[in-house]
Amino acid sequence: MPPDQSQASVHRAAITDRTELAKGVILLGIHAPELVRVTKPGHFLLAIPPSGERCATALGIYEAQAERASILFFVCGSRTRELADLAVSEYLEVAGPLGNGFDLSGQPKNVAIVAGGVGIASVLLPAQRVAEYGGRVQLYYGARTQALLVDAEKFERYGCVLNLATDDGSSGFDGYVTELLAQTEEVPDLILACGPTPMLHAAAKVASRMRVRAQLSLEETFACGVGACWGCVVPISRASAQAPRFPMLSTDGSRSDSVYARVCKEGPVFWADELRW
Amino acid sequence: MTVRAGADLSVALGRLHLPLPTIMGSGCYGSGEEYASFIDLENIGAVVLKSVTRMPRLGNPTPRLVQTPSGLLNAIGLQNPGVEWYLEHEVGKFSERPCAIIGSVAGFSVDDYAYVTQRLAARDEIDAIEINISCPNVASDGETFACDPKLTSRVVTLVRDLTDKTLIVKLSPNVTDIAGIAREAEAAGADALAVINTVRGMAIDVDVWQPRLGNRTGGLSGPAIRPIAVLAVYEVACAVKIPIIGQGGIETTTDALEFFLAGASAISIGTANFTDPRVPLQIAHGLERYLLGRKLNALRDIVGKANHGFSGPHQYEGDQG
Numbered sequence: 001m002p003p004d005q006s007q008a009s010v011h012r013a014a015i016t017d018r019t020e021l022a023k024g025v026i027l028l029g030i031h032a033p034e035l036v037r038v039t040k041p042g043h044f045l046l047a048i049p050p051s052g053e054r055c056a057t058a059l060g061i062y063e064a065q066a067e068r069a070s071i072l073f074f075v076c077g078s079r080t081r082e083l084a085d086l087a088v089s090e091y092l093e094v095a096g097p098l099g100n101g102f103d104l105s106g107q108p109k110n111v112a113i114v115a116g117g118v119g120i121a122s123v124l125l126p127a128q129r130v131a132e133y134g135g136r137v138q139l140y141y142g143a144r145t146q147a148l149l150v151d152a153e154k155f156e157r158y159g160c161v162l163n164l165a166t167d168d169g170s171s172g173f174d175g176y177v178t179e180l181l182a183q184t185e186e187v188p189d190l191i192l193a194c195g196p197t198p199m200l201h202a203a204a205k206v207a208s209r210m211r212v213r214a215q216l217s218l219e220e221t222f223a224c225g226v227g228a229c230w231g232c233v234v235p236i237s238r239a240s241a242q243a244p245r246f247p248m249l250s251t252d253g254s255r256s257d258s259v260y261a262r263v264c265k266e267g268p269v270f271w272a273d274e275l276r277w
Numbered sequence: 278m279t280v281r282a283g284a285d286l287s288v289a290l291g292r293l294h295l296p297l298p299t300i301m302g303s304g305c306y307g308s309g310e311e312y313a314s315f316i317d318l319e320n321i322g323a324v325v326l327k328s329v330t331r332m333p334r335l336g337n338p339t340p341r342l343v344q345t346p347s348g349l350l351n352a353i354g355l356q357n358p359g360v361e362w363y364l365e366h367e368v369g370k371f372s373e374r375p376c377a378i379i380g381s382v383a384g385f386s387v388d389d390y391a392y393v394t395q396r397l398a399a400r401d402e403i404d405a406i407e408i409n410i411s412c413p414n415v416a417s418d419g420e421t422f423a424c425d426p427k428l429t430s431r432v433v434t435l436v437r438d439l440t441d442k443t444l445i446v447k448l449s450p451n452v453t454d455i456a457g458i459a460r461e462a463e464a465a466g467a468d469a470l471a472v473i474n475t476v477r478g479m480a481i482d483v484d485v486w487q488p489r490l491g492n493r494t495g496g497l498s499g500p501a502i503r504p505i506a507v508l509a510v511y512e513v514a515c516a517v518k519i520p521i522i523g524q525g526g527i528e529t530t531t532d533a534l535e536f537f538l539a540g541a542s543a544i545s546i547g548t549a550n551f552t553d554p555r556v557p558l559q560i561a562h563g564l565e566r567y568l569l570g571r572k573l574n575a576l577r578d579i580v581g582k583a584n585h586g587f588s589g590p591h592q593y594e595g596d597q598g
Contacts, residue, residue, distance in 0.1 A: 008314045010555065048553045052528040053347045053500050055551040095315055095554060221342045223349055223551045226315075228307035230327075230353050231342040247366070248358050260336055260356060265311075 007038040008226075010048070010095045015088050016068055021150035024075040025118075026084045027062070030092055032069045039064040041125035042101025042217055042269045045071070046225045047083060048093040054079065058222045058264070060122030060194070061097060072121040072151070098225060099268050100245065102126045102215050107133045108189035112212075113160070114140045114181055114203045116195025117148065122217050122268075123194050124154065131158040138163060138188065142177025142199070146170035178202035188212055204272035214272040220263040227265030236261045240274035284568035285575035286561060288322070288543045290520050291443035291468025293405045295322035295377055295543065298564070298576060299557045302524055302547030303328055303381040303407060303447070304353065308367060309374055315554035320561060322543065323377035325471075328409045329397070331389045333359035338491030343480045347526075348501030349548050350478050352492035355383050355412060360393045364400065371402035379405045379445065382436075383412055387428075391435050398440035405442050408432065408467075411449035411474035413496040423449035423458060423474070430461040437466030445522065447471035448513070450502075455509050456516035463517040471522045471545060473509045476502045498548040500526040507535050514540020515586035528556060530563025537576065538583035 013030035021027050035045070039061050046056035057079045063070040075084045086092060104111075104126060111130050115123045120141060127137045137158070142165040143149045149171055152162055164172030165180045173180040178199060181191075191214035193203040200216045207214035220232040235258035241249040246266055249259045258276035261267065288298045301309070303325040309318055318324070336356025343350040357363070371378045380397040384390040390408060397403050410422035410432060422428045433446055446462040448455055450473040459470055475496025480489040488494070506525025513521055523541030527533050528549040536544050549556040564576060573579065581587030 006314050010315055052549060052552045052556075054344060055349065055548075056553065093553075221340065221344065223342050223351065223548070224305070224307075224311070225551070226307075226311045226554075228311040228327075229305060229342075229351070229551070230336065230356050231351055233336070233339060233341065233356070235339075248362075256335055260339075 008096055008098055009034070010093060011035050012091055012093050013069075015086050015090050015092060018086065018088055021072070022147045025072070025148065025150050026075065027070055027072045027151065028083065028086065028092070029063075029068050029070045030094070031067055032094070033067040035069050035094065035096060036064040036067065039069065039097045039125070040101045041104065041129050042099065042122060043097035044099050044122070044268060045094045045096030046098065047071070048095060049079060049082065055223050056095065056225060057083070058225050060217070062121045062124055064125060072118070074118045095225075099264060100266060102192055102217070102269050104129055107135060109135050110138070110186070110188045111135055112138045112140060112181060112184070112188035112191045114177060114191060114193035114195065114199070116142050116177055116199040117144070119193070119195030119199070119217070120150065123192060126192055127155055127160050128158050137161070138184070138186070140165070140177045140181045142166065142180070142195070144168065176202065178206055182206045182209070190215070193217070201277075204275070207272055215269050216272050216275070217269045218263050218267050222264050225264045227262050230260070230262060232263040233260035234263055234267070234270070235259070235276040236270065236274045237276050240271075284565045284573065285577075286564055288520070288576070290405065290445065290522070290543065292441070293377060293443040297322035297561050298543040299561050300325060300379070300522055300543055300545040301550065301557065302545040303409060305547035305550055308370070309376070309378070310370070312550065312554050316558055317375070319375040321376050321557045323379050323404070324374070325379040325381050325407050325545070327357060328355055328381040328383035328412065329357050329360045329363050329393060330355055330383050330385075331360055331392050333357065333362065340489060340491055343489045343495070345478075345480055345497070346501065348497050348499035349551070350480055350490065350495040350497050351475070352490045352495035354492060360396050364396060368400050368402050377404040378402060379407050381407045381409050383409045387432055387435055390432050391439060394436040395439045398442050403442070405445060406436070406440060407445040407447055407471060408436060409447050409474070411447050413449070413451065413475055413477045413494070424452050426458055426461040429458050430465045433462050433465035433467050443468045445469045445471050447474055448509075449474050450505055450509050450525075451477050456512045459513040459517050463519050467519060469520045469522060470513060470517065471524060472513050472541070473506045473525050476505055498526065500528060502526050503532060503535075507539050510536055510541050511539040511584050514581055514584050515588070518588065527560070528552065530560050530567060533560050533564060534567060534579070537579050538581070540581040540584045540587050542577070542580050
């Protein structure tokens with residue numbers, strides 16, 4: 001299916017709650033019932049800056065339930081600083097939901113979710129969805145250090161089994177979360193991953209060794225975020241590009257064995273075996 | 278929320294009459310449908326489609342975008358499925374658009390421009406043609422045409438003969454004498470000029486000692502280039518009589534007004550849509566308020582008013598020039 005963006009719109013949302021989960025890690029709840037109604041796991045939104053001079057900020061939708069959605073982000077620049085400074089009952093304007101999310105249509109029973117750092121922000125909704133249809137989730141969650149392993153309890157509430165890893169060994173496995181995934185003896189039916197690009201590469205390798213398909217939620221610099229500018233592309237195999245969800249990529253003039261798909265529109269979630277990166 | 282009431286914001290670009298002077302820049306708005314859920318397209322003047330070429334193009338290697346202070350550096354490289362695919366799969370959708378649709382033609386030879394123009398212009402869904410002779414991001418010097426007065430003249434002369442539809446020529450700021458190029462385009466039969474395309478630029482990653490863009494060089498857009506664009510419009514407006522579509526970093530009504538006062542008859546909005554898709558609507562409302570606040574009936578009354586050498590445009594009946 002080509003991505004359907006027709007349900008996206010601009011929402012003026014009041015901040016309902018703000019929690020600093022760790023130093024520089026902010027969870028911001030917003031009142032956005034219309035957004036919640038059409039959000040699917042893996043969707044993202046664009047936070048419209050209060051003044052111009054830069055592009056809107058793309059953020060994964062962390063929670064979406066009843067009238068409240070939330071975003072979880074690390075403060076890493078002036079835009080995220082501005083978002084972090086918002087107080088309860090102030091307003092945030094967002095456009096969304098956007099993108100092509102995780103595909104759980106086959107209702108796989110055993111799902112491994114791999115999250116690195118702020119990648120955790122895009123994987124709560126799929127974990128919740130799997131729990132809803134009666135599947136089981138092993139969460140592999142890695143961060144630089146213990147303090148940055150935020151909000152893990154929330155995943156436990158959805159019945160996720162936690163497998164934690166830290167780069168400095170301060171909590172859980174001492175090393176990369178993908179090394180932890182590689183050690184598991186319980187082979188999942190599907191792997192979902194979101195995190196830094198090197199982690200996604202490693203997760204794809206582990207998945208391929210396990211002979212399990214993986215869906216990766218990619219991060220790229222966006223300009224438009226809606227599929228208009230073709231700035232955020234990633235190479236996918238020419239064979240994959242023949243699928244109906246890549247309507248404009250079925251042809252190109254070169255002999256290259258890959259073509260460029262938009263992370264914001266055809267993604268941000270891609271099958272690992274589609275990617276040629 | 279519709280815009281049309283009160284002041285007259287309409288503009289004529291050759292045969293193309295737009296009720297609103299807000300045009301969405303090529304490459305920044307897809308085919309319009311990407312933004313249709315955020316803004317009612319009835320409230321914009323026109324969409325300039327992403328440029329198409331004769332053959333499909335893979336586009337540039339990644340990364341293709343770098344954000345710089347008040348600017349966006351891009352090097353997309355005209356990724357597109359080629360004009361035949363485009364005609365077969367995309368163009369039919371445009372008949373339903375509530376705003377004007379301007380096709381954008383890019384090429385690597387005079388023949389390319391002629392071929393694609395002819396193919397696009399033959400379709401009723403396309404209201405006008407923009408000739409993109411100024412893409413800075415293609416390996417074989419895509420800007421060659423816009424940087425050479427003789428080549429500009431050749432391309433425009435050739436495509437002029439192929440269509441009666443409004444022909445817009447998009448000029449590059451990366452030239453010594455933009456007014457000279459503008460004169461050539463006008464003499465060769467252009468109905469309007471789009472001023473300006475992006476400004477060439479580069480950003481370097483100091484950790485890995487490499488340019489940040491996959492293409493190494495890119496085109497800079499956004500508020501960072503606005504003063505460059507305003508000056509270009511000012512200079513071109515002194516040199517030609519045909520209407521100018523001012524573009525380069527327009528985000529607010531005040532920005533847009535600068536361009537009209539410099540001599541633009543319409544404006545194009547590109548990068549600002551990436552900040553907030555409602556910008557075109559806000560600007561149209563703002564222009565209307567500005568005119569009503571000054572008891573002016575029509576936007577055309579302010580075109581070129583800050584430009585002492587301005588003598589055009591001649592697109593309005595009864596205009597004294």
